[in-house]
Amino acid sequence: MTGFDFVLSIGGAAGQGIATPGNILARMCARRGIHMYAYNAYQSIIRGGHSFLTVRMSDVERRTHGNEIDLLLCLNQDTMDRHLEHLGAGTSVIFNSDTITAGDAAEGVQLCPMEVGELAGKGANKLMQNTVALAVASQLMGVEFEALEDVLRFQFSGKSAEIADENVRVAQAAYDHSATEFEPAAQQMPAPSQPLAVWRGNDAFAMAAAGAGVKFYCAYPMSPSTGILHWMAANARELGIMVRQVEDEISVICMTIGAAHAGCRAMCATSGGGFALMTEAVGAAAMMEIPIVIVNVQRAGPSTGVPTKTEQGDLWQVLGASQGDFPKLIHAPTSPLDGFQTIPLVFNLAEKYQLPAMILSDLLISDETATVAPALLDMHPDIDRAGLIMEAGDEAGSYERYKFTESGISPRALPGIPGYEHVVATDEHMPDGVLISDEFTHPHKRRAMMEKRQRKMDGLLAELPPPRIVGDPDAEVTLVGWGSTEGVIQEGIEQLAEQGITANHLHFTWIVPFHADEANALLESCKHTIIIENNYTGLFHRYLRSETGFTVDGHIRKYDGEPFKPKHIVACVQEQLAGADEVSVPYEEIIV
Amino acid sequence: MVTGEQLPQLTAKDFKGKVDPDWCPGCGDFGVLTGLQRAVAELGLQPHELMTISGIGCSSNFPGFFNSFGMHTLHGRSLPHATGAKLANHEMTVVVTGGDGDGYGIGGNHFTHTSRRNLDILYIVMDNQIYGLTTGQLSPTSELGMKTKTSPHGSIELPVNPIASAITAGATWVARGYTGNIKQLISLIKAGIQHKGFALLDVFSPCVTFNKVNTYQFFRPKVQPLEDTDHDSSDWKAGIEKAMIWGEVIHTGLFFQTDARPTLGEQEPVLDEGGPLGFRELGLSKEETERIVSRMM
Numbered sequence: 001m002t003g004f005d006f007v008l009s010i011g012g013a014a015g016q017g018i019a020t021p022g023n024i025l026a027r028m029c030a031r032r033g034i035h036m037y038a039y040n041a042y043q044s045i046i047r048g049g050h051s052f053l054t055v056r057m058s059d060v061e062r063r064t065h066g067n068e069i070d071l072l073l074c075l076n077q078d079t080m081d082r083h084l085e086h087l088g089a090g091t092s093v094i095f096n097s098d099t100i101t102a103g104d105a106a107e108g109v110q111l112c113p114m115e116v117g118e119l120a121g122k123g124a125n126k127l128m129q130n131t132v133a134l135a136v137a138s139q140l141m142g143v144e145f146e147a148l149e150d151v152l153r154f155q156f157s158g159k160s161a162e163i164a165d166e167n168v169r170v171a172q173a174a175y176d177h178s179a180t181e182f183e184p185a186a187q188q189m190p191a192p193s194q195p196l197a198v199w200r201g202n203d204a205f206a207m208a209a210a211g212a213g214v215k216f217y218c219a220y221p222m223s224p225s226t227g228i229l230h231w232m233a234a235n236a237r238e239l240g241i242m243v244r245q246v247e248d249e250i251s252v253i254c255m256t257i258g259a260a261h262a263g264c265r266a267m268c269a270t271s272g273g274g275f276a277l278m279t280e281a282v283g284a285a286a287m288m289e290i291p292i293v294i295v296n297v298q299r300a301g302p303s304t305g306v307p308t309k310t311e312q313g314d315l316w317q318v319l320g321a322s323q324g325d326f327p328k329l330i331h332a333p334t335s336p337l338d339g340f341q342t343i344p345l346v347f348n349l350a351e352k353y354q355l356p357a358m359i360l361s362d363l364l365i366s367d368e369t370a371t372v373a374p375a376l377l378d379m380h381p382d383i384d385r386a387g388l389i390m391e392a393g394d395e396a397g398s399y400e401r402y403k404f405t406e407s408g409i410s411p412r413a414l415p416g417i418p419g420y421e422h423v424v425a426t427d428e429h430m431p432d433g434v435l436i437s438d439e440f441t442h443p444h445k446r447r448a449m450m451e452k453r454q455r456k457m458d459g460l461l462a463e464l465p466p467p468r469i470v471g472d473p474d475a476e477v478t479l480v481g482w483g484s485t486e487g488v489i490q491e492g493i494e495q496l497a498e499q500g501i502t503a504n505h506l507h508f509t510w511i512v513p514f515h516a517d518e519a520n521a522l523l524e525s526c527k528h529t530i531i532i533e534n535n536y537t538g539l540f541h542r543y544l545r546s547e548t549g550f551t552v553d554g555h556i557r558k559y560d561g562e563p564f565k566p567k568h569i570v571a572c573v574q575e576q577l578a579g580a581d582e583v584s585v586p587y588e589e590i591i592v
Numbered sequence: 593m594v595t596g597e598q599l600p601q602l603t604a605k606d607f608k609g610k611v612d613p614d615w616c617p618g619c620g621d622f623g624v625l626t627g628l629q630r631a632v633a634e635l636g637l638q639p640h641e642l643m644t645i646s647g648i649g650c651s652s653n654f655p656g657f658f659n660s661f662g663m664h665t666l667h668g669r670s671l672p673h674a675t676g677a678k679l680a681n682h683e684m685t686v687v688v689t690g691g692d693g694d695g696y697g698i699g700g701n702h703f704t705h706t707s708r709r710n711l712d713i714l715y716i717v718m719d720n721q722i723y724g725l726t727t728g729q730l731s732p733t734s735e736l737g738m739k740t741k742t743s744p745h746g747s748i749e750l751p752v753n754p755i756a757s758a759i760t761a762g763a764t765w766v767a768r769g770y771t772g773n774i775k776q777l778i779s780l781i782k783a784g785i786q787h788k789g790f791a792l793l794d795v796f797s798p799c800v801t802f803n804k805v806n807t808y809q810f811f812r813p814k815v816q817p818l819e820d821t822d823h824d825s826s827d828w829k830a831g832i833e834k835a836m837i838w839g840e841v842i843h844t845g846l847f848f849q850t851d852a853r854p855t856l857g858e859q860e861p862v863l864d865e866g867g868p869l870g871f872r873e874l875g876l877s878k879e880e881t882e883r884i885v886s887r888m889m
Contacts, residue, residue: 250672254672258672284666416871418638418639424663
């Protein structure tokens with residue numbers, strides 16, 4: 001491995017302030033132009049437990065938290081006890097020796113005990129050990145003290161000048177101590193280049209929606225989707241977005257539909273449990289032909305499940321959401337940036353085809369903190385309202401909301417326009433909106449309206465990019481994935497190449513409607529196919545098989561709550577190629 | 593949205609929908625339909641200025657029988673749909689129409705929260721104390737002892753008190769009508785539409801097919817309009833007291849009203865200027881996006 005690629009982990013209990021050094025580190029990297037990707041393993045607890053933040057810093061963009069840790073910051077004894085055994089030669093461990101005792105370290109592990117009480121002075125804030133640890137880490141990585149001071153002062157800018165000064169003073173003492181007592185890390189932080197921005201996945205999705213013209217956002221708090229609501233609430237008034245937190249997810253989606261009907265681009269987000277409550281109204285949006293965007297940020301289920309852990313477990317829930325057979329759009333973005341770039345298209349397509357669009361994210365990408373190049377943050381996407389009628393025209397007086405058309409798309413007029421009065425109904429209806437469900441159900445009319453709605457799917461499919469294989473077309477193995485696993489599969493392929501195994505990558509993000517013929521042709525052209533999923537039963541494989549008839553050669557599945565690491569992919573692919581069982585489940589060595 | 597020319601004064605029949613109601617002959621809901629048609633005509637409203645929004649049930653078929661914009665949504669979900677629609681177009685008059693099962697049973701959660709939000713709409717509940725469309729089962733307003741297909745030995749659950757519930761939940765205009773008194777009903781509907789805030793109008797609307805107890809004959813001798821008493825509708829305690837009376841006398845009319853609380857929309861600066869949200873230009877300004885990105889650096 002050439003170039004800078006360094007993994008730092010911070011462990012402690014919830015309430016010990018792990019987020020603060022994490023944020024400081026993120027900003028330090030971003031200002032320096034160093035790429036950063038952070039994964040936080042934590043529990044659904046406000047105080048206690050074990051939180052373990054892993055920050056990967058690199059000179060090229062990385063989409064995983066890597067394989068091994070280079071530098072460990074222990075904020076409590078528990079972290080030392082859990083993680084020291086995983087550290088190998090060339091790594092360092094920073095800890096407060098006032099309260100934490102080092103265990104048996106492997107040969108070549110540098111222990112960096114810090115007498116925090118001595119450095120910080122009597123009666124110092126308990127959180128001062130975070131500043132000490134951060135200062136030592138910065139020194140070991142070769143970050144100049146001025147760069148550390150800069151971000152420390154930024155971090156404490158909301159507090160009193162004394163607090164900032166005190167942190168800088170203690171940081172300086174710790175930094176100097178480290179310089180004289182400890183060996184610097186083998187990899188040193190490169191010199192500053194163009195600064196980067198920092199965001200979280202949920203921020204990216206909220207920003208995409210705001211850029212796409214969302215005017216109504218509604219939610220009920222549910223991890224790990226709440227970040228979208230936080231972003232929206234913080235920016236609502238400035239951007240002219242109506243943001244509401246309401247009584248339950250049923251109300252959430254129904255308000256979203258109501259607002260969309262009256263002309264707003266409208267979105268809501270939740271996780272699987274909340275999405276379950278929304279289910280009935282997904283079909284209502286489809287039946288009334290009202291465009292809405294719903295984000296389901298998956299977490300490990302079933303039921304309450306593991307609220308702070310990731311899983312790709314809701315695919316069939318979303319595929320099957322709501323009674324009946326109706327048009328819909330389902331998209332599973334691969335990363336915050338991918339979602340940021342595709343969500344405006346999802347809004348345009350939902351509006352053009354007048355249907356519910358569902359975005360299937362997961363904790364892994366929604367919760368991640370990462371750097372992004374500011375040049376990529378174009379918040380002025382194409383906004384196409386697809387002929388939405390917003391003022392009276394020739395059809396006034398004779399307007400039919402559900403007019404039969406070749407494309408299945410009926411011109412949509414907003415409430416409030418004279419001469420365009422109509423009723424949208426969840427009962428089956430005729431082109432003029434009159435119900436056929438009560439008095440005079442009529443098979444021919446029902447058939448015509450079903451076909452009108454479903455014709456929209458043909459046009460929609462034609463607008464979605466077909467799947468493609470990335471990498472060597474003659475590779476000996478093809479790794480198939482969907483949604484959030486793209487980054488780890490890509491890195492797994494790089495590491496497989498180092499082992500002499502050529503692999504390419506077929507990744508799906510547009511789930512419904514599905515390019516079945518193209519997918520099948522690609523799969524048929526592969527030598528050996530292995531599908532990788534964060535769930536137990538191979539949910540996407542079952543969908544892929546139902547759409548294409550194709551059965552893959554092998555499976556790699558993980559369902560322990562922790563995301564894949566590249567080395568898991570490498571080991572399981574090797575196992576599969578060596579003729580192991582059809583399903584490989586990687587072993588998770590980090591217990592968090 | 594409204595064209596510049598002078599719009600004509602309409603009559604009740606201009607608000608007749610594309611189809612005639614399929615309610616049973618004698619159903620109380622006809623009275624509410626006529627009442628709303630006459631009320632909006634008398635208020636000088638035009639069909640395009642109005643939205644009727646309902647859930648599911650006999651009475652929820654209302655929007656299809658009425659000429660205006662309409663949404664016929666899901667069972668129990670009329671209020672959240674109406675909330676979204678009203679916030680997206682706060683210039684429109686929104687009237688939610690539905691039944692007691694839809695509003696106080698399956699939609700009970702939304703009833704409480706919409707009341708406390710003081711959303712500026714009129715909610716008319718055609719209360720017949722029975723489930724009609726499903727052919728006669730207990731409703732949340734069925735009286736103790738009421739025998740239905742699902743309570744052959746009589747109901748053992750206390751009915752909801754919609755009036756008292758609405759007052760305690762924060763509704764700012766709470767009234768009860770009776771389809772046997774159309775004059776009072778029209779006047780209540782007009783007042784409810786004109787009220788700034790959440791207005792609940794619970795209407796005794798007898799089901800002539802499935803409720804053989806709470807009939808016109810049952811109500812006629814009992815109903816006593818509050819306007820014929822010395823009731824002070826600004827006194828919420830008096831309103832609740834009157835709402836608790838159910839026996840030889842049952843009150844109709846305005847139980848409680850206050851103009852002291854701002855509406856949900858009035859408290860949202862996003863609606864202050866720029867017209868209805870749903871009609872606004874989309875997309876962010878360069879300054880807005882630069883500010884967002886600068887905070888991420």
